Amino acid sequence: MSVIRFNKAINMALSEEMKRDANVxxxxxxxxxxxxxxxxxxxxxxxxxxxxxxxxxISEGAIIGLAVGSSLTGLKPVVEIMFMDFMxxxxxxxxxxxxxxxxxxGGKMSLPLVIRTQAGAGFNAGPQHSQSLEALLMHIPGxxxxxxSNPYDAKGLLKTAIRDENPVIFIENKxxxxxxxxxxxxxxxxxxxxxxxxxxxxxVTIVALGQMVNKAKSVTKQLEQQGISAELIDPxxxxxxxxxxxxxxxxxxxxxxxxxxxxxxxxVGAEIAALVQxxxxxxxxxxxxxxxxPFTPVPYSKPLENYFLPDxxxxxxxxxxxxxxxxxxxxxxxx
Amino acid sequence: MKFSKEELLKFYETMLxxxxxxxxxxxxxxxxxxxxxxxxxxxxxxxATGVCSNLKKDDYIASTHRGHGHCIAxxxxxxxxxxxxxxxxxxxxxxxxxxMHVADIDIGxxxxxxxxxxxxxxxxxxxxxxxxxxxxxxxxxxxxxxxSGIGYFHEALNMAAVLKLPVIFVCESNNYAEFxxxxxxxxxxxxxxxxxxYGIKSYMLDGNDVLAVYETFDEVVSRTxxxxxxxxxxxxxxxxxxxxxxxPQRYRPLGEKEELQNKDPIIKLKVFxxxxxxxxxxxxxKIHQTVDNELAYAEEFSKSSPLPHGxxxxxxxxxxxxxxxxxxx
Ligand SMILES: Cc1ncc(C[n+]2csc(CCOP(=O)(O)OP(=O)(O)O)c2C)c(N)n1
Numbered sequence: 001m002s003v004i005r006f007n008k009a010i011n012m013a014l015s016e017e018m019k020r021d022a023n024v025x026x027x028x029x030x031x032x033x034x035x036x037x038x039x040x041x042x043x044x045x046x047x048x049x050x051x052x053x054x055x056x057x058i059s060e061g062a063i064i065g066l067a068v069g070s071s072l073t074g075l076k077p078v079v080e081i082m083f084m085d086f087m088x089x090x091x092x093x094x095x096x097x098x099x100x101x102x103x104x105x106g107g108k109m110s111l112p113l114v115i116r117t118q119a120g121a122g123f124n125a126g127p128q129h130s131q132s133l134e135a136l137l138m139h140i141p142g143x144x145x146x147x148x149s150n151p152y153d154a155k156g157l158l159k160t161a162i163r164d165e166n167p168v169i170f171i172e173n174k175x176x177x178x179x180x181x182x183x184x185x186x187x188x189x190x191x192x193x194x195x196x197x198x199x200x201x202x203x204v205t206i207v208a209l210g211q212m213v214n215k216a217k218s219v220t221k222q223l224e225q226q227g228i229s230a231e232l233i234d235p236x237x238x239x240x241x242x243x244x245x246x247x248x249x250x251x252x253x254x255x256x257x258x259x260x261x262x263x264x265x266x267x268v269g270a271e272i273a274a275l276v277q278x279x280x281x282x283x284x285x286x287x288x289x290x291x292x293x294p295f296t297p298v299p300y301s302k303p304l305e306n307y308f309l310p311d312x313x314x315x316x317x318x319x320x321x322x323x324x325x326x327x328x329x330x331x332x333x334x335x
Numbered sequence: 336m337k338f339s340k341e342e343l344l345k346f347y348e349t350m351l352x353x354x355x356x357x358x359x360x361x362x363x364x365x366x367x368x369x370x371x372x373x374x375x376x377x378x379x380x381x382x383a384t385g386v387c388s389n390l391k392k393d394d395y396i397a398s399t400h401r402g403h404g405h406c407i408a409x410x411x412x413x414x415x416x417x418x419x420x421x422x423x424x425x426x427x428x429x430x431x432x433x434x435m436h437v438a439d440i441d442i443g444x445x446x447x448x449x450x451x452x453x454x455x456x457x458x459x460x461x462x463x464x465x466x467x468x469x470x471x472x473x474x475x476x477x478x479x480x481x482x483s484g485i486g487y488f489h490e491a492l493n494m495a496a497v498l499k500l501p502v503i504f505v506c507e508s509n510n511y512a513e514f515x516x517x518x519x520x521x522x523x524x525x526x527x528x529x530x531x532x533y534g535i536k537s538y539m540l541d542g543n544d545v546l547a548v549y550e551t552f553d554e555v556v557s558r559t560x561x562x563x564x565x566x567x568x569x570x571x572x573x574x575x576x577x578x579x580x581x582x583p584q585r586y587r588p589l590g591e592k593e594e595l596q597n598k599d600p601i602i603k604l605k606v607f608x609x610x611x612x613x614x615x616x617x618x619x620x621k622i623h624q625t626v627d628n629e630l631a632y633a634e635e636f637s638k639s640s641p642l643p644h645g646x647x648x649x650x651x652x653x654x655x656x657x658x659x660x661x662x663x664x
Contacts, residue, residue, distance in 0.1 A: 302422055
C-alpha cells in the first residue's frame with residue numbers, strides 16, 4: 001500500500017493504461033508541457049512523447065470531436081475538458097454524437113473514449129467555473145458517468161473507464177485533488193455499477209455522491225455518538241447506477257438521505273429517490289430527504305458559496321429529520 | 336495624427352489606473368483579501384485604453400476573463416470593481432460574480448466572461464441591437480489569440496459579416512493561452528489573416544503603443560459607425576504576469592519577463608510626453624497622486640464594505656428576484 005493524493009492516483013491510472021495499451025492517448029488544453037492545470041498529467045509527455053500526449057487549441061467542441069472520431073477508428077482517447085462548465089460549449093459532440101453513434105449504427109460503431117473533467121464549488125471560482133452538471137449527463141443514454149470520491153476509487157475507476165468500450169465521463173471534484181488515501185501497489189480495477197458501502201449501519205441509509213461522500217463520512221461518526229447507526233453508500237458511478245445496493249440498504253434501514261453538491265431540482269437525488277420509492281416504498285419509515293444545493297447558480301463570494309454548498313450540519317439535520325419518530329423518541333423537538 | 340496634451344495625459348491616466356489597480360488587487364489577493372482567481376491585465380493597458388478612448392458611453396464592449404483593464408477603460412467604477420473582487424455586497428455583482436464577471440450594462444459593459452470566446456457572439460448580438468435601433472453605436476469584442484481557436488470566434492465573425500453589423504473584433508495577441516505559447520496552438524502567424532476568410536477587413540498594430548491603437552481605432556470606429564463594419568484588429572501586446580496570480584510561469588523562457596518591461600506601454604507614453612512638453616513631469620506626478628488616492632479609497636471602500644448574507648444566494652436568479660424550488664414556489 002502507498003498513500004497518495006487523488007491527482008496522483010489519476011496520473012498513475014493514465015500512465016499505467018498508456019503503457020498497457022498503445023492506442024491510449026491523452027489530449028486537451030495544457031495537458032502536455034504544462035502537465036494539466038491541476039498537475040494531473042504531469043510527467044506523461046516525457047514518458048510517452050508528443051504523439052500520445054497532445055496539447056490542443058482552446059476548442060472544446062473539436063476536442064470531443066477528436067475523441068469521437070479517433071475512438072471510432074481505432075484509438076482510445078482520454079481527453080480533458082478543463083472545467084465541467086466548459087462542457088456546455090461541446091454538448092453537441094457529447095450528447096448528439098458520442099452518446100448516440102453506437103445506437104444509431106445499430107451497434108456497429110464503438111466509441112471507447114474517456115472525457116475527464118473537473119467539477120464542483122469551494123474555490124470561489126464563480127458561477128462559470130464551479131458547477132456540478134452530472135444530472136445533465138445522467139439524463140443522456142449512451143454515456144457512462146463516473147464520480148469518484150477518493151484516490152483508491154479514482155485510480156481503479158479510471159482504469160475501468162479507459163478499458164470500457166463506451167464513452168465515459170469521469171468527473172473529478174476540484175476539492176478532492178489534494179485528498180490523500182491508500183492505494184495498493186499492485187494492479188487493480190474498480191468495476192462500474194458497483195456501489196461502495198463505505199460504512200455499514202442499521203438506522204438510516206445515506207447515499208452521497210463524489211466529494212459529498214467525505215462530508216457524509218465524517219457525519220456518520222458524529223451520528224454514531226448520538227446513537228444513530230448510519231449506512232453510507234457511495235455509488236461511484238451514476239450511470240450505471242447500482243440500484244440494488246441502495247434499495248437493499250433502504251429495505252434494511254427504512255430511511256434514506258441523499259446528499260449531492262449539485263442543485264436539488266432535477267438532480268441525481270431525484271432519480272435515486274424515485275427509484276427507491278418504486279422498489280421499496282413499503283419499507284420506508286419516513287419521507288426521503290435530499291441534501292443538495294439551492295436552485296441558484298454557484299455564487300462567488302465566500303459567505304454565499306458556503307451557503308450554497310451542502311455542509312455537515314445540513315446532513316445531520318436531514319438524518320435527524322428522518323429518524324425522529326418511533327425508534328428515536330429522544331430526538332423529538334430537538335432539530 | 337496630432338494629439339493634444341490633454342488627450343495624452345488622459346491616456347496616461349487610464350493606463351496608470353489599470354496598472355495600479357492590478358498591482359493593488361494582486362497584493363490584496365496575496366494577503367488573502369480576495370478569493371478565487373485573478374487574471375491580470377498588466378502589460379496590455381495600451382489596448383483597452385486606445386480602443387475604449389474612441390468609444391462613447393453607450394457603445395458596447397464584451398470582455399474576457401482578463402477583463403479589469405477593459406472595464407476601467409470603458410469607465411467602470413473602481414470602487415465597485417474592487418469590492419466585487421473582495422466578494423462584498425457593494426460590488427458590481429453583489430459578490431455573486433467576482434473578477435471574471437464584472438459587468439455594468441449602464442455604460443455598455445456586457446460583462447467579463449469566464450468562458451473563453453463566449454463574449455464574441457454576445458458582441459455580435461449587441462451589434463444587431465445597434466443596427467436595429469439605428470443610434471450609431473458600435474460593439475467591441477475583446478478576446479485573446481487563444482480564443483480564436485474556439486468555434487464561437489468563427490461563427491461570430493461569419494455572422495457579423497453576413498449581417499453587416501457594427502462590430503469590431505479586437506484580438507489581444509499576448510503570445511500565451513494559459514501556459515501554452517502561441518506557436519503551439521495557432522498554426523498561422525497572425526489571427527488577423529483569419530478575417531479575410533469571412534470577408535472582414537483586418538488590421539494589425541503594435542498593442543504596446545497607445546497612440547497607434549488610438550489612431551487605428553479612430554478610423555475603425557468611425558467607419559463602423561458609418562456602417563462599413565465589421566472589422567478585425569489584432570493588437571500585438573504582452574502579458575507580463577502569469578495566466579493568473581500565483582502561476583509560477585515555468586513555461587516562460589528565462590529573461591523574457593525582463594525583456595517585456597522594456598516594452599512598457601506606460602513608460603513609452605511617459606517618455607513621449609516628456610519629449611513633447613517641458614513641464615510634463617508636473618502633470619504626470621499629479622496623475623500619479625490622483626490615481627493613488629482613487630485606489631487607496633477603493634481599497635478602503637472594499638475593506639470596510641459588508642460581506643453579503645448567505646441567504647442572498649437565493650436572490651437574482653430570476654427577474655422576480657427570488658429563486659424557485661420546484662416544490663415550493
Ligand atoms: C471554453 C473555455 N475553455 C477553456 C477555458 C480555460 N481558459 C481560461 S483562459 C484560457 C486561455 C485564454 O487564452 P487567450 O484567449 O489567448 O487569452 P489570454 O489569457 O491570453 O488573455 C483558457 C484555456 C475557459 N475559461 N473557457
